[in-house]
Amino acid sequence: MSGPAPPAAPAGFSLNQQTVRQWSLPELAAGCAAAGVRRVGLWREPVREYGATAAARLVRDAGLTVTSLCRGGFLTAPDPAGRAAALADNRAAVEEAAVLGTDTLVLVSGGLPPGSRDLAGARERIADALAELGPFAAGHGVRLAIEPLHPMYAADRCVVSTLGQALDLAERFPARQVGVVVDTYHLWWDDTVAAQLVRAGESGRIAAFQLADWVTPLPEGVLLGRGQLGDGCVDLRWFRERVASAGYTGAAEVEIFNPALWAREGADVLAEVLDRYRHHVL
Amino acid sequence: MSGPAPPAAPAGFSLNQQTVRQWSLPELAAGCAAAGVRRVGLWREPVREYGATAAARLVRDAGLTVTSLCRGGFLTAPDPAGRAAALADNRAAVEEAAVLGTDTLVLVSGGLPPGSRDLAGARERIADALAELGPFAAGHGVRLAIEPLHPMYAADRCVVSTLGQALDLAERFPARQVGVVVDTYHLWWDDTVAAQLVRAGESGRIAAFQLADWVTPLPEGVLLGRGQLGDGCVDLRWFRERVASAGYTGAAEVEIFNPALWAREGADVLAEVLDRYRHHVL
Numbered sequence: 001m002s003g004p005a006p007p008a009a010p011a012g013f014s015l016n017q018q019t020v021r022q023w024s025l026p027e028l029a030a031g032c033a034a035a036g037v038r039r040v041g042l043w044r045e046p047v048r049e050y051g052a053t054a055a056a057r058l059v060r061d062a063g064l065t066v067t068s069l070c071r072g073g074f075l076t077a078p079d080p081a082g083r084a085a086a087l088a089d090n091r092a093a094v095e096e097a098a099v100l101g102t103d104t105l106v107l108v109s110g111g112l113p114p115g116s117r118d119l120a121g122a123r124e125r126i127a128d129a130l131a132e133l134g135p136f137a138a139g140h141g142v143r144l145a146i147e148p149l150h151p152m153y154a155a156d157r158c159v160v161s162t163l164g165q166a167l168d169l170a171e172r173f174p175a176r177q178v179g180v181v182v183d184t185y186h187l188w189w190d191d192t193v194a195a196q197l198v199r200a201g202e203s204g205r206i207a208a209f210q211l212a213d214w215v216t217p218l219p220e221g222v223l224l225g226r227g228q229l230g231d232g233c234v235d236l237r238w239f240r241e242r243v244a245s246a247g248y249t250g251a252a253e254v255e256i257f258n259p260a261l262w263a264r265e266g267a268d269v270l271a272e273v274l275d276r277y278r279h280h281v282l
Numbered sequence: 283m284s285g286p287a288p289p290a291a292p293a294g295f296s297l298n299q300q301t302v303r304q305w306s307l308p309e310l311a312a313g314c315a316a317a318g319v320r321r322v323g324l325w326r327e328p329v330r331e332y333g334a335t336a337a338a339r340l341v342r343d344a345g346l347t348v349t350s351l352c353r354g355g356f357l358t359a360p361d362p363a364g365r366a367a368a369l370a371d372n373r374a375a376v377e378e379a380a381v382l383g384t385d386t387l388v389l390v391s392g393g394l395p396p397g398s399r400d401l402a403g404a405r406e407r408i409a410d411a412l413a414e415l416g417p418f419a420a421g422h423g424v425r426l427a428i429e430p431l432h433p434m435y436a437a438d439r440c441v442v443s444t445l446g447q448a449l450d451l452a453e454r455f456p457a458r459q460v461g462v463v464v465d466t467y468h469l470w471w472d473d474t475v476a477a478q479l480v481r482a483g484e485s486g487r488i489a490a491f492q493l494a495d496w497v498t499p500l501p502e503g504v505l506l507g508r509g510q511l512g513d514g515c516v517d518l519r520w521f522r523e524r525v526a527s528a529g530y531t532g533a534a535e536v537e538i539f540n541p542a543l544w545a546r547e548g549a550d551v552l553a554e555v556l557d558r559y560r561h562h563v564l
Contacts, residue, residue, distance in 0.1 A: 117517040119473070152434040154471035155515045156498045161471050189436035189443050191401070216438045220502040233437045235399040 007036050009274055010282060014039035014067040016210065016255035017046065019273060020266040025050045027266060029062035035270050041068045041210075041253045042100060044093060052099045059100070066102040067251040068181075068208045069093065072144065075129035076110035076122040076159065083129070086110075090133050098140040104207050105137065106145050106181055111156040122159045127169055134177030145207035146170055147181035150189075152222055163187055163196040170205050179207030182243055183255070185226050188214055188234040194242065201246025209243050211236055211281065212256045226257045229276035236281045252281065289318050291556055292564060296321035296349040298492065298537035299328065301555060302548040307332045309548060311344035317552050323350045323492075323535045324382060326375060334381045341382070348384040349533040350490045351375065354426065357411035358392035358404040358441065365411070368392075372415050380422040386489050387419065388427050388463055393438040404441045409451055416459030427489035428452055429463035432471075434504050445469055445478040452487050461489030464525055465537070467508050470496055470516040476524060483528025491525050493518055493563065494538045508539045511558035518563045534563065 015037050017028055025046055032040060040059060047055045047069070059066060072093040077083050090107075097105045109126045112119065130144060137144050148166040149158035160166050166180040180200055187193045200206050213232030219225040229236060240252060254273050261269045297319050299310055307328055314322060322341060329337045329351070341348060354375040359365050372389075379387045391408045394401065412426060419426050430448040431440035442448050448462040462482055469475050482488050495514030501507040511518060522534060536555050543551045 112515050117515050119471070123473075150433065151471040152432065152500065152504070155496055159471075161473075165473060189401070189433040189441075191405075191443075191447055214437055217503045218434065218500070221499040222434070222504065233394050233399050 009035060009037040010277060012250075012252050013037065013274070013277055014041055014251035014253040015270065015273070016041035016068075016070070016253045017043055018070075019254055019256045019261065020269050022262045022264075023266040025055055025058055029058050029064060031266050031270060032064055033062045034267070035274065037270070037274075038064060039067045039251050039253075040064050041070065041255060042066055042102075043070045044096060047096060047100065052096045056100050066100045067253050068104040068106050068145070069097040069100055069102050070106040071108050071147075072105050073107035073158075074110040075107070075126045076113060078113050078116070078121075078125065083125070087129060087132060090129070091136055094133070094137045094140050094142050097142045103142055104145050104179075105142050106147050106208060108147055108149065109158050109160045111154065111159060119154070119159050123165070123169070126160065127172060130169065130173055130178055134173045138174070138177045143176060143179050143207050145179045145181045147183060148186055150186040162190055163193055163200065167196060167200055167203070167205060171203055175204045179205045181208045181210060182206055182239070183210040183212070184234045184236055184239045185210075185212040185214060188239075197242045197246050201248065204247070206243055206246060206248040206250070208253060209239075209248060209250065210253045210255045211239070212254070224257045224259055228256060228258065228261065229254065229273065230280040240281050252277075291317060291319040292559060294532075294534050295319065295556070295559055296323055296533035296535040297552065297555070298323035298350075298352070298535045299325055300352075301536055301538045301543065302551050304544045305548040307337055307340055311340050311346060313548050313552060314346055315344045316549070317556065319552070319556075320346060321349045321533050321535075322346050323352065323537060324348055324384075325352045326378060329378060329382065334378045338382045348382045349535050350386040350388050350427070351379040351382055351384050352388040353390045353429075354387050355389035355440075356392040357389075357408045358395060360395050360398070360403075360407065365407070369411060369414060372411070373418055376415070376419045376422050376424050379424045385424055386427050386461075387424050388429050388490060390429055390431065391440050391442045393436065393441060401436070401441050405447070405451070408442065409454060412451065412455055412460055416455045420456070420459045425458060425461050425489050427461045427463045429465060430468055432468040444472055445475055445482065449478060449482055449485070449487060453485055457486045461487045463490045463492060464488055464521070465492040465494070466516050466518055466521045467492075467494040467496060470521075479524045479528050483530065486529070488525055488528060488530040488532070490535060491521075491530060491532065492535045492537045493521070494536070506539045506541055510538060510540065510543065511536065511555065512562040522563050534559075
């Protein structure tokens with residue numbers, strides 16, 4: 001018995017699984033199919049727990065394509081052992097991305113090592129790592145996508161804080177090896193972002209486009225306070241139009257870290273996300 | 283009876299009263315005198331509560347000079363009534379600064395109005411207000427000092443997020459009317475800040491230099507989590523050297539919002555600040 005076909009989600013829409021963290025991978029696959037969603041962004045931890053090959057089969061059987069895998073990175077360790085471990089972990093992430101059939105591995109580049117005040121040095125170590133990882137990734141059909149994170153994460157999570165910085169790093173390497181992520185939550189405040197989006201388009205660097213809104217007050221630790229689309233102050237439509245003008249034709253991936261969303265029924269959250277997407281992004 | 287003269291605080295050192303918020307103004311004056319501190323940065327609320335004229339006499343009698351008054355600003359209201367109220371309040375702040383004998387009024391420019399997503403519009407309203415306030419301030423011997431705040435405050439507190447943006451605004455006006463504040467807490471993450479400090483020096487715009495360190499995790503609301511000098515990841519000495527190279531000869535004002543400091547004896551906090559200043563700034 002088959003029910004009515006679900007309404008198709010808007011073309012280009014992708015659901016990052018962190019938005020509905022309460023869902024297991026099978027629930028995600030079923031929930032997306034039921035809602036007419038055809039694209040998902042996945043995270044390594046749940047994929048590895050389920051098994052990458054099994055996860056790839058699961059999402060493929062549900063008619064889903066994987067728009068990105070989050071995340072590699074954390075490439076700022078100064079000691080040889082830390083560096084070697086990070087490179088090995090990123091190679092594993094590339095392989096997992098290839099198994100899942102996505103061409104995009106999102107990188108959260110890493111913060112300052114404990115006790116360090118050397119931002120420039122940390123950024124240079126990221127470049128060194130990209131030089132090693134870029135050819136390996138491209139050989140697997142995967143592009144490393146540097147995600148600039150909001151400057152409030154510069155100390156402990158990612159010393160790449162602006163789209164300009166991300167492009168400065170990416171452009172040292174071939175475009176098929178290294179691109180950038182445009183995430184509205186991280187970039188909305190920056191008055192140079194319009195020019196940097198043009199630059200990113202011209203050099204063919206936009207590997208992923210992610211969406212969340214900015215709401216205040218920020219919670220302790222500032223990790224889990226992202227807003228549902230339309231609840232905050234980000235001009236989401238402006239971003240969509242600008243990445244499109246820059247030549248980006250990939251998915252718009254909604255990635256919202258918000259415990260209030262995780263406390264609800266996943267299907268309700270997804271329906272709300274789709275509604276908000278139609279009203280605030282399209 | 284007079285005890286031994288206190289050791290002089292380092293030349294250029296100034297104590298912003300928020301660092302020792304537990305002190306009343308008389309306690310601040312006495313505590314600074316006892317510690318050999320000759321300069322303080324004051325805030326409007328405690329000054330108005332004490333009376334601006336009385337506060338001016340109090341600090342003068344303690345041998346203190348006032349390096350800045352915080353804060354004017356909040357200039358982004360779009361409605362005529364809100365705008366008029368903001369202008370009136372800023373004129374009052376200029377007059378209070380003049381009474382205190384400081385030539386610097388720090389501006390926190392204001393966030394987005396409720397429901398707005400128009401960052402560019404908000405920034406332009408700041409420029410409009412500066413055009414009205416600048417001549418008034420200069421007529422009182424006071425310079426308006428635009429403080430770029432960390433981008434995590436862009437929505438609700440200050441849409442001016444980088445030194446470059448602050449200079450873009452300031453340079454529309456004569457240097458004696460409008461300058462900028464260099465605060466390590468807000469600017470440390472930005473890889474364009476070295477170039478912007480040079481620019482600020484060349485155009486004679488550095489009106490104030492403030493210091494706090496960056497520590498994580500950030501607390502809820504992200505207002506009160508600034509670090510004691512040396513506890514975080516900011517290269518404070520680098521900043522002092524760069525503002526000096528840019529020609530700045532004014533005070534280095536330590537302004538740390540941190541409830542853990544406020545829970546201690548003010549004199550202990552000040553002694554620690556001076557010790558940290560000698561080790562991490564000089």
